[in-house]
Amino acid sequence: MSWISPLRGGLTLPLAGLLLLASSLSHAQVRAIVPVARGPVVNAINLQLAPLTAALSGPAASPVLGLTAAFQAQVAPAPAVAATPAAFAARSAVIAALASPKTELPALVKSLREAGGRKAEKAAASLEKIGEALSAAKPGERKALAAEAAALNARFDGAAAAPGEAVDLSIVPTNDKDGLSAKKAGHKLKKEVRDLNALEDVLAAAKTQAVLVVVQGMDTAGKDGVIKHGMTGLNPAFVRVAAFKKPSEAEAAQDFLERIRKEVPKPGVIGVFNRSHYEDIIVPSVWGTHDAKTVEERYARINAFELELARSGVKVVKIFLHVSKDVQRERLQARIDRPEKNWKFSASDLETRKRWDDLQKAFGAILARTSTWHAPWNVIPADDKPRRDLAFTRLLRKTLDRMGLSYPASPDLKGVKIPK
16 A cells, blocks of 8 residues: 555645635635645545535435534544545645635635546535535524634644644555565656656746655655655756755744745756755754744744745645654664765764654654645655655656646747858
């Protein structure tokens, strides 16, 4: 079973602080900033909508009362223990649509229709059916459901989930056992890189959009490896890699997003963050460098920042490389035993390893609370390097393939001759 939840685009303005922003925009503006949703998030939305659409034909006194009961029982609770980040992204989208059915529900329908495909159409039709029931309902009943959804949005407070909700990484596979040998994975990787190279060429020529790849994971998960092997052969003129270490004294005195903003890729460029702004949640959460209030504020600020990127044409691809504790031990030991790897080892790695459980908990919270429609998380099993690298490149290639890229219109060159 693969736990990859690929970014397939998509956005509804999902959460408390962001909904305030959305409410100030005209309908045309909202529509313009809604990327197309695809893949696992659409699947998860259909699962979220199933109990709601079933309630419309249930025995309740009215359709909306049935909707409200189904919402309270099956949508409002956190996704099941084994939920992927896509499930949290889908729930926040559905809740936002129900909290503001006059604006967010139509925007979500439009995004699904733009996605195309049978599953997206099914979700769009379900939402329209719910919208029709809400329009026909008594005002008091309609407001009751909206109030339930709005109250949950308020609990989210700018995140995609409430405090305490998280993805349980202890049950998420770290090895994708799909039977693919290392040799076959290597061959497939070469083809994916070739296809990605061709798409990068169109991205660079068009200069209308950019891609930001955020790579996070425990030590030894392979952040350097996926960048090295998964992007080999791309034109370095149109790739920018930023590795974020511990902030310098000057950086620590600035707003935590200041150094991040400086590295956002320009149109036509694929930017890669080796670690990122998420370190500014992880480190305070695990090492207590900031108070809990500051950490909570950062969830909302990061979601708003990534929404800002999506609105400006930057496709955000967030990847968590999921490695097991046993494999991490083997890789750390190799850094000690193999002279050519000694430079990678630091005594601080051992101190960090002692915090394994706390770090897993912090990452689990991030995967739930910052997985939004405009920037959902993708969990890639990282114990097996060849398959890890293949999954990384395939995800990136699919992302560019679905961005609707095209070469710019050619000028009229009829009769143009190059002089001798």
